[in-house]
Amino acid sequence: MPRGQEHPMLPATNHDEYAQTRFLLTFKNYIQNELDPLDKELVEKVAKPAYEQQTGGPAQTSKDVRKLMETEPFHQFWLSSLRHQQDLMWDNVADSVDRQLDKLQEKFHRTETPLGSLRLDPDMEIPSYISAFDNHRMPGSYYTELADDDLRAGALFDGAAALYHVNRNGGTMNDARGWTMIDHVETRFPDLGAPRRILDMGCCVGHSTLTYCEKWPDAEVYGIDIGAPLLRYAHARTEALGKAVHYSQQNAESTDFDDGFFDLIVSTAAIHETNRPATQRIFAECHRLLRPGGVMAHLEVPVRYADLGVWEQIRADWESQVNNEPYIAGMARLDLTAMAQKSGFRDVAAGYHWQVPGFIPGKSGFETEGGPNGTLKIGSWYMVSAVR
Amino acid sequence: MNDQTPKTAPRISKGAQPSFFEQPATEALYGMFVVMLEELCVLRDRLDTYERLGEQGIAITPATVEAYEPDDSVEQAREQLRHGTINRAMRPVKALQEAAVKRAQSQYEQTARSIAEQEI
Numbered sequence: 221m222p223r224g225q226e227h228p229m230l231p232a233t234n235h236d237e238y239a240q241t242r243f244l245l246t247f248k249n250y251i252q253n254e255l256d257p258l259d260k261e262l263v264e265k266v267a268k269p270a271y272e273q274q275t276g277g278p279a280q281t282s283k284d285v286r287k288l289m290e291t292e293p294f295h296q297f298w299l300s301s302l303r304h305q306q307d308l309m310w311d312n313v314a315d316s317v318d319r320q321l322d323k324l325q326e327k328f329h330r331t332e333t334p335l336g337s338l339r340l341d342p343d344m345e346i347p348s349y350i351s352a353f354d355n356h357r358m359p360g361s362y363y364t365e366l367a368d369d370d371l372r373a374g375a376l377f378d379g380a381a382a383l384y385h386v387n388r389n390g391g392t393m394n395d396a397r398g399w400t401m402i403d404h405v406e407t408r409f410p411d412l413g414a415p416r417r418i419l420d421m422g423c424c425v426g427h428s429t430l431t432y433c434e435k436w437p438d439a440e441v442y443g444i445d446i447g448a449p450l451l452r453y454a455h456a457r458t459e460a461l462g463k464a465v466h467y468s469q470q471n472a473e474s475t476d477f478d479d480g481f482f483d484l485i486v487s488t489a490a491i492h493e494t495n496r497p498a499t500q501r502i503f504a505e506c507h508r509l510l511r512p513g514g515v516m517a518h519l520e521v522p523v524r525y526a527d528l529g530v531w532e533q534i535r536a537d538w539e540s541q542v543n544n545e546p547y548i549a550g551m552a553r554l555d556l557t558a559m560a561q562k563s564g565f566r567d568v569a570a571g572y573h574w575q576v577p578g579f580i581p582g583k584s585g586f587e588t589e590g591g592p593n594g595t596l597k598i599g600s601w602y603m604v605s606a607v608r
Numbered sequence: 609m610n611d612q613t614p615k616t617a618p619r620i621s622k623g624a625q626p627s628f629f630e631q632p633a634t635e636a637l638y639g640m641f642v643v644m645l646e647e648l649c650v651l652r653d654r655l656d657t658y659e660r661l662g663e664q665g666i667a668i669t670p671a672t673v674e675a676y677e678p679d680d681s682v683e684q685a686r687e688q689l690r691h692g693t694i695n696r697a698m699r700p701v702k703a704l705q706e707a708a709v710k711r712a713q714s715q716y717e718q719t720a721r722s723i724a725e726q727e728i
Contacts (some may be wrong), residue, residue, distance in 0.1 A: 236639055239649065242645060242690065246649075250691065250694050255698070256707045261709060265709050296629050304638065307621070307639070354618075359617065359620055359622070366616070
């Protein structure tokens with residue numbers, strides 16, 4: 221990642237660590253640009269015809285062709301390439317973080333007169349949908365603590381984030397999803413005005429959270445997450461960047477804020493790490509926490525199985541089956557609109573919002589259709605938003 | 609923090625590890641291969657830094673290597689080299705796909721031919 225753009229908390233990369241990130245960037249792009257189309261061709265020219273010959277009807281889902289594809293050596297290498305680039309990324313960043321962890325911890329301890337606040341709950345129970353797997357193969361996940369005041373998981377996450385998004389989520393600030401959220405809220409809810417109190421659920425290290433501070437400088441911004449090491453890092457990062465956020469360690473399904481406390485509640489790529497009952501409870505909690513007329517908006521990965529072709533479903537399956545995001549596939553089939561309505565929301569809409577700042581020329585705004593011919597709508601994010 | 613707190617950081621994600629090939633050893637070998645490919649590309653970048661420093665008449669030391677910041681044209685040149693290395697390394701894998709598609713195509717043509725010649 222561009223070495224001169226690190227923010228004050230970001231783990232530094234030395235010459236060879238930077239070269240590692242450049243390799244993984246090239247390798248990830250190689251998989252997407254050169255191996256994906258070959259894997260898709262395998263589906264179209266080998267798996268689908270074989271399925272049709274065996275059953276007499278066309279293959280329509282990834283399930284139809286999965287067994288056959290998994291016997292194809294090229295597909296095996298494709299699956300394995302995605303897996304190994306992921307594991308190598310975490311391994312590289314862990315080495316980098318560990319050699320400078322003392323310095324990072326020191327930065328956390330130096331925030332003596334904070335602009336924001338940090339409230340942790342040592343008795344917090346990590347929900348099973350987080351503790352069962354290490355989400356996206358990050359060893360130790362969001363909550364493993366190895367020492368007092370540990371913030372290693374936050375540093376690991378932030379150190380890898382730009383690479384994870386192949387530099388497309390706003391470089392080393394990783395805030396494009398936040399700006400996309402803002403664009404969406406302004407597009408769909410122009411009458412909301414400047415929110416006075418904003419809650420970012422599953423805020424992680426504050427990547428998106430800080431965009432709300434920047435957009436609405438008079439607002440009180442709150443961020444919650446279940447991982448203490450993430451929140452310590454988030455707090456230190458936010459303070460280092462001169463912003464004020466009130467972080468607390470809470471589960472979005474049930475928080476300790478008062479009824480009607482917030483004007484705007486958001487989340488970016490957090491819902492897909494819960495499960496279906498939790499999602500419904502989170503929507504219900506959003507309803508409780510919002511004042512009448514307040515807005516809820518959740519941003520997610522742009523994956524909806526109903527909109528995807530067979531190969532694209534296989535690609536999405538990898539996230540659930542290999543990348544330890546078990547709920548992604550389930551969530552991508554749920555009627556989130558109905559779930560929001562069930563929790564009492566009105567003016568609910570679900571669709572794709574083009575990223576801000578975007579990287580697909582000529583594309584902006586909110587649309588309900590999926591990508592052409594069942595392709596992934598890369599460059600957009602799936603949104604569900606509503607009014608309390 | 610309690611007695612159950614791990615003292616060292618986990619280095620692989622928890623739970624069962626995936627294996628996509630017939631032999632688990634193949635999965636491990638391919639993982640090792642990707643690491644070695646990365647090591648090679650990192651070394652190549654470092655060599656390139658040495659050459660660029662040499663071009664500028666700067667002595668190659670750990671400090672000067674760390675201080676060197678490639679500009680866009682250097683990044684682009686390195687990217688091309690890296691892409692070439694990866695592409696050559698993956699050629700045998702791409703060949704597997706080509707063979708599978710050819711096989712399916714010739715099976716289809718064979719079936720089409722035998723249908724065309726069937727006695728009605």
